Amino acid sequence: MGLGFLAARSAFIGAASDEEARRGAVARFEIEPHSDLEQEALAFLVEAMGDESWRVRKEAVARLSVWHDHPSAARVLTSALAEPDNVGRRNAAIEALVALGYDAIAPLTDALTARPEHRKVLVDTLGLIGDPAAGPALVPLLDDSDPNVRVAAAESLGAIGGGEAQAALRGVLARGELLLTLAALDGLNKLGARLNAAELAPLVDQPTLRAAVLEALGRTGDRSALPRLVKGITDGARGVRESAIVAVAELHSRIDAAGQKEVIAQLQHLSAIQPLVQALIEGTLGVQRAAARVLGLTRRAEAVRPLTLALGDGELRDDALAALVSIGGSGLETLVALAPDLEGRLRADVYALLPRFGPAASESRIQGLLAEALEDEDVDAAAGAAQALGEVGTREALAPLLRALERAAGEENPAAQAAAQALGQLGLRHYDEVRILITSRGLSGPEAPHLVRVLGACGREGDAPLLRGALGADASAVRRAAAEALAQLGGTSSTMAAEIGDALLFALADEAPEVRAAAARALAGHPRNASATAVDALERAAHDLEMAVRAAAARALGALALANDDAAAAVRPRAAAVLRRLAESNEAVAAVPALEALGRLGDLHDERLLIAALDKEDAEIVKAAARGLGARRDTGRSREALERALTDRRWDVRRAAALALGEHGPSAHPLLYARRTVEQDPLVVEALEEAMAVAMGKRPRAR
């Protein structure tokens, strides 16, 4: 409950030894905007910002950050920066000014015109706010009489960016002031400025500047920088080496094909790759990724082992994979020799990688290695080998894959699934052989579900009768696989489509829930099978006892309601009506797909329903409603509703609301920006920044 300001101030003063009471007094006082006490209240908060307790200071910052009159608060806070003794108050004032953002710039720049003693603090604060509007006030300070102020101005210009800032920073590079030049270079690097090699060349021999210079050289796109960069890879200082590595990767990405060849040629003459390997292991993520790329560019076989080990790091996998492939033929040989000694999951990665070496992977030697690896004791490794054979395997791979399937079937085994998928892929290339193999074994036994899936992957209408027959099999696993396989058959005649539809509808009555769920999913994939009967059956399935069936049925109804197929046109309204009923449920399993589908349908009358769902207790339902609103045309009502969701206590709800608002275009940008200034959660911050870019058209919309 709120306190009057005067009461709160008294309580604060009287609570000298009670931190929580002081914090509460700051947090809870209420004051009318434009009241006579407003200035006193501001002064009180500034006083509280100097409290000995960080909790009290934090509370004062929070109050000032959201003060209704931003400019007034900013003026008071700017004055507080002159505080010579209370560092806590000064730092708190900085924090509050940064939160106020753009509204703080005018008071700060006004204060600078008087050239006060504490102008460095003002400059630093403008840098932290990071708005280019401060640029004109900062540029002249590059010529300030105080060298610390000059450096601070360069740092802040590097933080705020903009064309004016870049030009000003470039202007100081040739001055010969070491620290100022370093600050300017760091700022230009942070801004991603593209300088030219000639203006950087005089600076590279200065040890203090070298790392920053090399980083900048990487962005010049100038081949003449290459020898200096390659030399930097073996520098004695770690920071210089890492900058050189990042710069080489950057340069390679910016220059033309002839230049890229030159990069590769020069790297092949590198005396040792050890610095690159060290950076791969010890660097920050950006350095590690660059090191992986540059190791690939060396084309050296000895780079294969460290890159292979890097596959085990989720954040480096893609770069390591690409680098291994780029090493080419000698890399393939080394990989093949290395594989047996690696741990299981790395062997899996290596096998799965082999197809990317192109025609070399189809050589009989590699095919033999992969076939043998199907018997690897590690199931992930065996699955990796199967995956590779699916991509590059020849006819000769069929029998080993089938044997692998037979060995592993009957268990929930990734090797069996991978072998089945591989057979499916091979079936697209060698259908007749695959079909003979399957029909000669018959669809019984533990491998039967996999064989059924293989037929589905082959996608031939001629197999529909066989698969329909499998829907009546004894084993539920076979029936489930048959439903999934029927969903994959494309290009069926209308007669066949109707027969498949009838069979899948009947499968919705199967006693095994996994079969019912698969049948529902299959119906979603076949809008040509849509009928009023199907919609009614799916609605019943959406109330099934089993969660997986309910979810699949709701999703299937969503697919029917959205289908463009003419055959589905008659049932779309019926499906939509069912979705509306499901969307009002409090159970996420059915409500989520229903809300998402209604969102994409775009019917104005559903807006009320989606907005109401934002108030549900279940976060999953709220998120689905947000996504649904994001998929629709912006209306003022939906934007207001999403704005409320932006302040939800749950991070995933705020994230969904942010992404949805981004789809609503420029009108949502101020809401997103305001939230961005106070949001702390990293995933929500990321979503807000993404959403702002989408809202302003800098990135494409999802719809």
Add this chain to the structure above:
Amino acid sequence: MISPSGDRPLSRDTFRLLRDVIYEHCGIFFADENAYILQRRLAPRIDALSLTDFPDYYRFLRSASPEQRRSELEEIVDRVTTNETYFFREQYQLEAFRSEILPEVYARKPRGKRLSVWSAGCSSGEEAYTVAMLIMDTGMFGDWEVRVFGSDISRKVLQIARKGVYSRASFRATEPRLQRRFFRETPDGKHQVRDEVRQLVSFGQINLIDEPMAMLVGEVDVILCRNVLIYFDLTSRKRVIDTLHRKLVRGGYLLLGHSESLINLTTAFELVHLKNDMVYRKP
């Protein structure tokens, strides 16, 4: 999106939601860079449960009945904690155990002829049996009461441990002499730990951050806790180390994985430089 395996991509927000569910259940923490491990290990559960994708899987975990939820969380724990292991893994450290730690314990306890060792995070049992075999191989403890406790959070690997039957991959670092002495071949070409070794070893399902459960292990002379702390965040690691400290006798030893250390976790142990390895000791 996190790098997909197959066609089951795992977005960063769904990864975080799943990670939090797992953490809340058992304290195991997945750092962002290990998300692809979670994705790879749990993707098969989506098919097994007839679900569609990871968001569906997360909703299932939230909406399932308490029994279903508990069962699925057990399944998750089994899948995310299972790692490749084998007998006599990390030889240098085991050499330190055999030739330096065991003799020191033997000399220190002339009267109290009782030796207890805890393999905390024993996985499918290879480490616990290895410890028992090394103790037997020294020949020093024939008339002692020797107990080796093997514990793990995963029921599935404990079942394997109790059976004591292993295939070729588990013996890649085993001397033939030791294999002949401590194993017998089974009709299907695998090898089973001999009864004389199995009698020394007991297994139990213990989550190391569950202190009451960990207290079921009595005081021990040596703890091996190798490549287990990596599963926990900093707060949980400190709790685990505190528990292990309480379970050790004075002068007892703690052996961690070669890339692990107690820096930033505790100062309650002293670092001891043995000839073959560096280990921690409770003063």
